[in-house]
Amino acid sequence: MSLRHGVLGLLAHSSASGYDLMRAFDLSLANVWPATQSQLYGELGKLTADGMIEVVAEGPRGRKEYAITAEGRDELRRWLIDVPPARVRRSDMLLRVFFLSQVDPDQARAYLRRQGEQAERALAELESIRGVVEGGDDDLRHHGRLAFEYGLRLHQAEAEWARWAEQQIS
């Protein structure tokens, strides 16, 4: 149920339309909690029905601007503080590692090398947008920096692991 809280979190920061939220998800939350347009509009309907958000203005082209309600804020805080994050994360990358004995050692090593390169690419990509993240200092971006740093460290560790793992294969 986290798409709901992603929407509440963004609206707690500032009111927005479905379209605005869509871009916000693509820009800032894409690597953490991706959402499709279709899913968003659906959730906006449910959140409105539940009284967590409300339409505060209508603009051109049928634009509806949503704002978070007091109830919505309560729910957001409850989720932040009382609900423990999920511990398990699925990884089809690691699932493949378990079954690597099903292919030649050469292919297995190639697989791990590719994963290492992939991690380094992700790392480089993050470094390249460091400026954007460190630019503004609204509080969304401020905390975004923490998530950014997480990404850096994670991909770093992943790249090192992949290099190590490649050497472990026969």
Add this chain to the structure above:
Amino acid sequence: MSLRHGVLGLLAHSSASGYDLMRAFDLSLANVWPATQSQLYGELGKLTADGMIEVVAEGPRGRKEYAITAEGRDELRRWLIDVPPARVRRSDMLLRVFFLSQVDPDQARAYLRRQGEQAERALAELESIRGVVEGGDDDLRHHGRLAFEYGLRLHQAEAEWARWAEQQIS
């Protein structure tokens, strides 16, 4: 579509019943690709219909022993080598980080501290089962060690990040 490949991977290692697979998922794949009993039995049906696996023996209590077919092996290898792993991983833990400005700095720091402790607990738990993982040397367990090491490094990095992030808050 990775549950399918998890099943194929386990059956490539050795034939088993749905019940056996269930335990294998809980024991070795729980942290990488969890599956429920219900999902498993459903997938076994689909895999059989698709000719990827077949019933090779029937035992007491309606037990059906499944084995992977040649087609199944082909599909498993194709998935291992040709299908690139998903790049995005959802994390409601990080999603919360984005919205931490919605609670008091004290609560925000407490959140990060809890996540750090959680990572350390996970780390300790992994260390405690090191013996089990390093024990046998069938190839499933051999490659399991690689995934195990990944977990160690990941949780290590996560714990360090959480300590760092906690200090970043005002």
Add this chain to the structure above:
DNA sequence: CATTGCATGTAACGCGTTACATGATTAT
């Protein structure tokens, strides 16, 4: 006037979770 961008929505399908439902065999 034509293109791009803004803007909202619906439908179909598959995967994952929870709960329900049943029954045979083995061990104590």
Add this chain to the structure above:
DNA sequence: ATAATCATGTAACGCGTTACATGCAATG
């Protein structure tokens, strides 16, 4: 006997993805 374990399945519901469908408004 009775409890634990082995063993298989179904049903309901929600979330996520892809594709479809439509139309207004601003920019050049």
